Amino acid sequence: MSLLPRKHVMPSYHGGIDYAELERLDISPEEVLDFSANLNPFGPPPKVIEALCQYLCEPHCHCKGHIHFVQCKLRPEAISHYPDSQARQLRQRLSEKLGVKEENIVVGNGSTELIRLATLAYFGRGDRVLIIEPTFGEYKVACQIAGASVKKQQLSAENAFQLNIDETINLIRRHRPKGIFIANPNNPTGRYLFQAEFEKLLNASQDSLVVLDEAYISFAENSWSSLDMVKASNLLILRSMTKDYALAGLRLGYGVANEEIIAALRRICPPWNVNALAQKAGIVALENEEYLRHCQAKIKEAKQYLVTELSCLGLTPLPSEASFFLVKVGDAKAFRFELLKRKMLVRDCTSFGLPEYVRIAPRTPPECQKLVAAIKEIIKDRRRINS
Numbered sequence: 001m002s003l004l005p006r007k008h009v010m011p012s013y014h015g016g017i018d019y020a021e022l023e024r025l026d027i028s029p030e031e032v033l034d035f036s037a038n039l040n041p042f043g044p045p046p047k048v049i050e051a052l053c054q055y056l057c058e059p060h061c062h063c064k065g066h067i068h069f070v071q072c073k074l075r076p077e078a079i080s081h082y083p084d085s086q087a088r089q090l091r092q093r094l095s096e097k098l099g100v101k102e103e104n105i106v107v108g109n110g111s112t113e114l115i116r117l118a119t120l121a122y123f124g125r126g127d128r129v130l131i132i133e134p135t136f137g138e139y140k141v142a143c144q145i146a147g148a149s150v151k152k153q154q155l156s157a158e159n160a161f162q163l164n165i166d167e168t169i170n171l172i173r174r175h176r177p178k179g180i181f182i183a184n185p186n187n188p189t190g191r192y193l194f195q196a197e198f199e200k201l202l203n204a205s206q207d208s209l210v211v212l213d214e215a216y217i218s219f220a221e222n223s224w225s226s227l228d229m230v231k232a233s234n235l236l237i238l239r240s241m242t243k244d245y246a247l248a249g250l251r252l253g254y255g256v257a258n259e260e261i262i263a264a265l266r267r268i269c270p271p272w273n274v275n276a277l278a279q280k281a282g283i284v285a286l287e288n289e290e291y292l293r294h295c296q297a298k299i300k301e302a303k304q305y306l307v308t309e310l311s312c313l314g315l316t317p318l319p320s321e322a323s324f325f326l327v328k329v330g331d332a333k334a335f336r337f338e339l340l341k342r343k344m345l346v347r348d349c350t351s352f353g354l355p356e357y358v359r360i361a362p363r364t365p366p367e368c369q370k371l372v373a374a375i376k377e378i379i380k381d382r383r384r385i386n387s
């Protein structure tokens with residue numbers, strides 16, 4: 001057989017629910033408390049759910065946003081028509097919120113789609129791309145698809161995964177990469193680069209496309225705004241509404257950059273890439289900034305609670321400026337499985353090259369209490385077995 005797929009593309013592993021695994025364990029996904037996906041744990045703004053119900057119903061339907069499919073008068077064209085391929089209304093709302101022009105915004109089926117588009121638009125066979133590890137696995141996958149070669153800067157646990165920017169700049173000078181991916185805050189470490197450091201990096205990489213992935217910016221401590229920097233001709237900022245407004249089932253992300261970069265991404269973007277419900281949800285979510293602020297405060301408290309309680313149990317959560325954080329637990333795979341048996345999920349960080357660490361993202365206070373109690377039990381069991 002002579003038909004072979006392209007080699008060297010290895011899918012990356014992600015947190016979140018593994019539906020096949022739960023089926024094997026006879027656990028239903030609804031029962032699981034997911035601390036492994038770094039999403040807003042309070043769910044989408046209630047107004048978004050209401051708006052989606054109204055969108056699916058005829059205007060004269062009596063449900064008033066509380067859909068009841070048997071009785072509702074549904075509007076088939078809500079899903080039978082293609083959505084606006086340019087997502088103009090959503091981009092217009094984003095433009096108002098961010099203070100940048102619509103021409104500087106592209107929306108994607110999650111920011112992951114935009115990572116792929118940026119990579120395909122700018123990098124090809126033989127191009128070098130700098131990735132700072134450990135980080136989100138999709139950068140590497142996108143580079144593999146494009147045939148680009150990955151240069152790595154490896155961060156270490158000894159420095160609590162803090163990025164040494166001078167080392168990054170040396171690597172840029174040595175390898176002259178066509179692209180650089182920076183997740184800020186970074187996944188899985190939660191470490192955050194301050195503005196002056198990032199500016200230094202941007203100045204040193206004027207011949208590279210710098211992809212600044214701010215998927216977690218909304219829940220970062222002491223965050224700064226990078227939006228003014230898009231005047232630079234080589235910066236693409238990515239953000240995730242999936243994370244901010246818990247729209248993971250719909251998927252929504254956006255990119256901000258100068259007109260040429262946005263146009264390059266849109267030229268290769270599949271038409272209708274953001275579905276009608278995701279566009280609607282995004283528009284309404286942006287009108288609910290108060291909800292987001294409320295969640296930000298609650299998530300901060302929940303993180304503080306978890307860090308304090310886990311420290312009392314003798315664990316050492318690593319410093320993180322994001323809402324999630326790493327904790328060293330020994331065998332992370334076994335630890336994750338022990339929790340999963342108790343219907344709780346944390347991210348085993350083996351795929352990041354950190355087999356002794358799990359990543360934990362806070363949930364609501366009662367859910368965090370359950371997690372702490374379960375971890376306490378696991379530690380007790382381990383001590384009993386080892387004594």
Ligand SMILES: Cc1ncc(COP(=O)(O)O)c(C=O)c1O
Binds near residue numbers: 109112213
């Ligand atoms: C750093 C980073 N960027 C982007 C994403 C993807 O987000 P989205 O759901 O918007 O595709 C993730 C998801 O885990 C991530 O960790």
